[in-house]
Amino acid sequence: MIWDWDWTMEILPDLLTQGLLVTLQATLGGAVLAFVLGLFVALLRRSRRSYISRPVGAISEFIRSTPLLVQLFVLYYVMPDFGVRMTALTTGIIGLGVHYASYTSEVYRAGIDGVPKGQWEAAIALNLPRHWTWISVILPQAVRRSLPALGNYLVAIFKESPQLSIITVVDVIGLARELGSERFRYLEPMTIAGLFFLLIAIPASILIRRMERRFDT
Amino acid sequence: MIRFDKVGKRFGDVSVLRELDFHVGRGERVTLIGPSGSGKTTILRLLMTLERVTSGTIHVDGQCLSHMRRGDRQVPADERHLRQVRKKIGMVFQQFNLFPNMNVLRNITEAPVRALGVPREQAEDKAHELLKMVGLADKAHAHPSQLSGGQQQRVAIARALAMEPEVLLLDEVTSALDPELVSGVQNLLRDIAHQGNLTLLCVTHEMNFARDISHRVLMFDQGQIVEEGPPEQIFTEPAQQRTRDFLQAVLDA
Numbered sequence: 001m002i003w004d005w006d007w008t009m010e011i012l013p014d015l016l017t018q019g020l021l022v023t024l025q026a027t028l029g030g031a032v033l034a035f036v037l038g039l040f041v042a043l044l045r046r047s048r049r050s051y052i053s054r055p056v057g058a059i060s061e062f063i064r065s066t067p068l069l070v071q072l073f074v075l076y077y078v079m080p081d082f083g084v085r086m087t088a089l090t091t092g093i094i095g096l097g098v099h100y101a102s103y104t105s106e107v108y109r110a111g112i113d114g115v116p117k118g119q120w121e122a123a124i125a126l127n128l129p130r131h132w133t134w135i136s137v138i139l140p141q142a143v144r145r146s147l148p149a150l151g152n153y154l155v156a157i158f159k160e161s162p163q164l165s166i167i168t169v170v171d172v173i174g175l176a177r178e179l180g181s182e183r184f185r186y187l188e189p190m191t192i193a194g195l196f197f198l199l200i201a202i203p204a205s206i207l208i209r210r211m212e213r214r215f216d217t
Numbered sequence: 218m219i220r221f222d223k224v225g226k227r228f229g230d231v232s233v234l235r236e237l238d239f240h241v242g243r244g245e246r247v248t249l250i251g252p253s254g255s256g257k258t259t260i261l262r263l264l265m266t267l268e269r270v271t272s273g274t275i276h277v278d279g280q281c282l283s284h285m286r287r288g289d290r291q292v293p294a295d296e297r298h299l300r301q302v303r304k305k306i307g308m309v310f311q312q313f314n315l316f317p318n319m320n321v322l323r324n325i326t327e328a329p330v331r332a333l334g335v336p337r338e339q340a341e342d343k344a345h346e347l348l349k350m351v352g353l354a355d356k357a358h359a360h361p362s363q364l365s366g367g368q369q370q371r372v373a374i375a376r377a378l379a380m381e382p383e384v385l386l387l388d389e390v391t392s393a394l395d396p397e398l399v400s401g402v403q404n405l406l407r408d409i410a411h412q413g414n415l416t417l418l419c420v421t422h423e424m425n426f427a428r429d430i431s432h433r434v435l436m437f438d439q440g441q442i443v444e445e446g447p448p449e450q451i452f453t454e455p456a457q458q459r460t461r462d463f464l465q466a467v468l469d470a
Contacts, residue, residue, distance in 0.1 A: 122314035125265050126328035126380060127303045130296070136327060140318040 001187060008188050011179050015189065019172030020196055026092050026171060027158040033097025034157065035150060038104030039143075042112065043134075045105065064102040068163055071095050076167035092164035100157055104150060111146035112138060148215060151208035155201050172196055218243040218384065218416045219264065224273035226259055226440075233259045234440040237273070243383075246410055246417040248427040248448070251437030252463060257420040261386040264418065265308045266299050277384065278305055307382030311389040313369040315361040315376070321348070322357040325376045333380070340379070347375035351405055367398030371405060378409070387419040391426070399423070406430065424467060428452055436460045 044056040063071065072095040076088065086094070115138050123133040165174035176189035219241040226234040233256045241247050249257040262268045263275060266282065275282040284291045285298040294302075315324050325347060326340040335343075348354050351371040361369055370390060377385060387406065391399045403426045410417055410430040421427050427434060427448060434451040436444040436459070444457045455461050 116314075118310060118312050118314035119316065121265075121267050122310065122316070124267060124303070125306075125308040125310075126376065127300055127332045128328050129300075129331060132327075132331040136331070137316050137318070144318070 004185075004188055007183075007185075008192065011189055012192060014179070015172055015175055015192055015196070019170065019175035019193065022089065022169060023158070023161050023171040023173075023196075026089060026096060026161045026164055026169065027154070029093035030096025030100065030157050030161070031154045033093060034100035034104050034153065037097060037101035039108050041101055041105035042108035045109065046112070060102045060105055063099060068095065068099045068160060069166060071099055072163060072167050088164070088167050088169045091167055092161075092169045095167075096157055096161065096164070100153055104153055107146045107149040107153070108142060110149075111142035111144075114145050115141045144215060148208055148212040151204070151211060155204050155208070158201060158204075159197060218245070218278055219418070220276040221260075222274045222276075224263070224275060225271045226256070226263065226268065227271045232440060237441065239435065239442060241416060241418060244414040244416055245433065246415075246419070246431045247433045247435060248419045248421060248431040249435050249437055250421070250424070250427060250463070251443070255437040256440040257437050258388055261308065261388050261418060261420060264384070264386055265306060266303055269293075277302055304380075305383045306386065307377035307380050307384070308386040308388065309370070309373050309377050309390050311392050313361075313366070313373045313393070315369055315373055317361050320358050320360050321353070321364075321372050324361070324372060325379045328376070329379050343379060344375070347378055348372075351375045365398060366394045367401050370394065370402050374402075374405065374409070382415070384416040384418065387417065387421070389420055389422065391421070391423060422467060424452060424464070436463065438463075
């Protein structure tokens with residue numbers, strides 16, 4: 001089998017403008033949802049009211065302990081039976097976001113726990129109201145500490161996004177498979193798709209490592 | 218101004234304070250000395266409501282710190298009650314505890330703006346005034362990480378004063394500083410002590426500083442007051458053997 005450059009040039013634009021675009025939409029949408037939702041989950045799990053913290057904790061553990069694939073299936077094929085109907089991409093973004101929120105919430109939890117006790121004590125000594133202690137003292141420091149780990153999850157979400165093809169989202173891998181099935185030839189489309197992941201994931205990882213080193217000090 | 222009645226504090230099985238009674242008058246400056254683990258810092262932390270008493274009561278300006286009335290019963294204080302009594306008290310910590318995510322100005326203005334509802338502009342004017350007083354007029358927009366330990370502690374002092382407390386608690390405020398920075402902070406506190414009518418409660422291992430600023434010195438050991446008196450008396454002719462031993466050890470160090 002010899003690499004077919006003509007076909008490569010033919011499919012490259014589609015893979016880039018359709019496939020990769022969908023992958024990036026799913027990744028960024030899922031990540032934003034995971035980062036925001038995860039923070040709320042982390043805060044709710046710390047609630048002193050156990051009728052809030054317990055169920056949130058249980059649901060989060062449940063989501064973390066079941067495969068993303070199953071969750072996507074349920075969201076896309078079962079939820080419509082209950083009248084919840086969404087496009088495949090929206091479903092995928094919600095699936096990714098909710099699934100990874102159960103991970104990012106743990107990242108935030110560690111970040112919050114890492115804020116020195118003295119910060120809380122200073123806030124009490126200054127009589128700072130509790131919600132302002134969170135908003136202006138604790139969370140800015142906790143989120144900053146969480147950024148490198150969140151960056152790693154951004155890359156993880158990116159790499160897991162092809163799972164969305166199971167619910168008919170045509171991402172870069174899904175499109176590569178479609179193109180390949182037209183000619184029963186997968187070498188070029190799959191290689192290109194794989195290279196896309198490599199070309200984005202590696203610089204992202206380097207960036208995150210650099211960020212880690214900066215925040216260490 | 219401050220009254221401890223039979224205050225006990227235990228951490229698990231360890232009894233840190235036992236049946237402690239003492240009283241600090243309005244505008245009085247009192248220094249607590251004694252070996253580490255004798256409960257001095259715990260007293261400050263109880264006053265700042267960072268800890269809760271195990272037994273006994275503490276009153277500040279006639280208000281009970283740990284309990285409140287509900288009907289005709291005494292119940293443990295809730296958050297609202299604590300916020301009310303805390304208004305009168307400020308504290309400066311050994312480790313400064315500045316907020317690293319804010320610049321110096323925000324560190325000082327955050328609490329007056331958020332807790333007291335002071336308009337930001339007014340809070341900033343006040344902050345600049347305080348910064349001038351602590352000798353850091355040009356550091357308003359610096360971040361804590363850019364300051365030396367001594368400068369950070371000055372900011373922490375300005376931050377505490379911005380809340381206009383009636384009682385200021387100083388918890389070993391120079392212990393974490395490099396030796397050459399200690400006297401600057403001490404001089405500042407000396408000036409503050411002698412200018413205002415702050416009630417001052419100070420835990421320190423710096424005996425000269427204690428002598429300069431306090432009206433009265435309390436010698437602690439094992440959660441109880443061993444001896445008390447004006448600094449001249451405690452430092453020159455202590456009555457108790459325990460005090461003599463302690464002072465000997467500190468001055469030799």
